Amino acid sequence: MRADPPPKQAQRLRTLYDYDILDTPREADFDEIVALAAQICDAPISVINLIDKDRQWFKAEVGLGARETPLETSLCSHAILDAPFVEIPDTLNDPRMADNPLCAGEDGLRFYAGALLVAPNGLPLGTLCILDKEPRRLSAEQRNAVAVLSRQVMKQLDLRLALRRQSVLMSEADHRVKNSLQTLSAMIRMHARGLTDDSSRDALDAIQRRVQAVASLHGQLQHNTGRDEVEAGAFLGQVVDLLQETAPAHIEIGCRSDAIALKAGAASAMGLIVSEFVANAIKHGFPGEAAGEIAIDLSLVDGCYRLICQDNGIGSASGGLSRPGGLGQTLLSAAAAQLDGTLDTALTPEGSRLTLTF
Template structure:
């Protein structure tokens, strides 16, 4: 029986995965290189870069496998998230956790599995870099070390991706705000690119995520509420 994941921890992990904006993206050479090297170093026919979301494991990159995803409840990679360390299954038919798994009893016929966790700097496990064979086997100590090293480099690539995306979004917002913004001379409303007028607060919230609270400054209190002043 698999140990349960605490709801708060899983919610935070899924939010961390979302922030990397990696799910359902197209194949990229940078990630395909990792699975290629992993397959070569571990001498296996299948290598996968797997991300586990709420319902599935999705493969950003794959060698030797055609499917793009599988259900989470039968995934081997969920066990990597639960164990929080590299998982090696030498023979699935001899392991009660996996012997009746449909990924073992039918295609792709997994007999050997090894997966290293993709651990972020904040400690969240997004998925795994894993290898699969149709025959029972094991990894040498050096192969396991290499698998874990490559998993760490995948996370480094993900961090670079996230920083790059955040920087691009920030620059885009600066360009929008720095441009000529049509503002009403009377009510100070702002016109957007579609020609609709909205408040200054709404415009800034849309372009920066800043939220507002309202109060009244001392000058306006004296002008509009002299009795209170």
């Protein structure tokens, strides 16, 4: 006989569907649980089953060889209407299952024991069950083991649900941060256009570059599974791409990096240094329409990180002793101090060069 629908069926189904587990592939985490349950109970069949509207679906099973069956033949659909743990020593002596075709015949299922899979709201989703083709009883230790394993199944499901919800929230937060940074960047550009004072314009340009570097860092962190570090090559590549977009067409910017993972704070400081060097190289190193190149290189040498930024501009021919000055130098010094690093800048006949060791 088919079981009656459980109480609060609509809410129970919504709860089940929230887990997004139905019709997913087999997974070792759940396969190992049913294998262990069968071994502990010395039974040929063990199943993690979830009761859908018109079927029972098996997330994992041993000894059954199926992924789902209709509710008309479901033993577990009766179990979820009963106590937290249901044991039926002989199914043919139970009026709910005596006419079930799965229980009839020489190879019929004659023994059933199931521990409910209960969601945090108290509603049953299915069972972890043990089946045998001979009437029998479980020992107290076996019943306890099945109950414990059923709770482990729910912990796995709850953890996955929590991680999925966290991912959704992080995605929404990521979207909002990106929008905020884009809005801020647009406002900076708009205000910079109306300025005639060089120092004020330089300050806004520096802020603009900082916002762009932060946006790049944020994007890298969002793709790094929650760790507070980024792959330096990818991050530098994004920073350089943004700088290239605003650079004159006659200046090419390139970068190279060893396989290095940096903490977010270190990457942020390094991104600022790269941005400032490139901005000053473009401003001072290539007067007029002089073509040139700017190269960024990050390497790991003798246990220290070494960042080299250099251009092939006019260098010392500009008449200056070093670059940059004023606000740019203050930003560079502050970033180097944040890294507890050593910063060296120089102008040569071959161009400008910055070396940061940290």
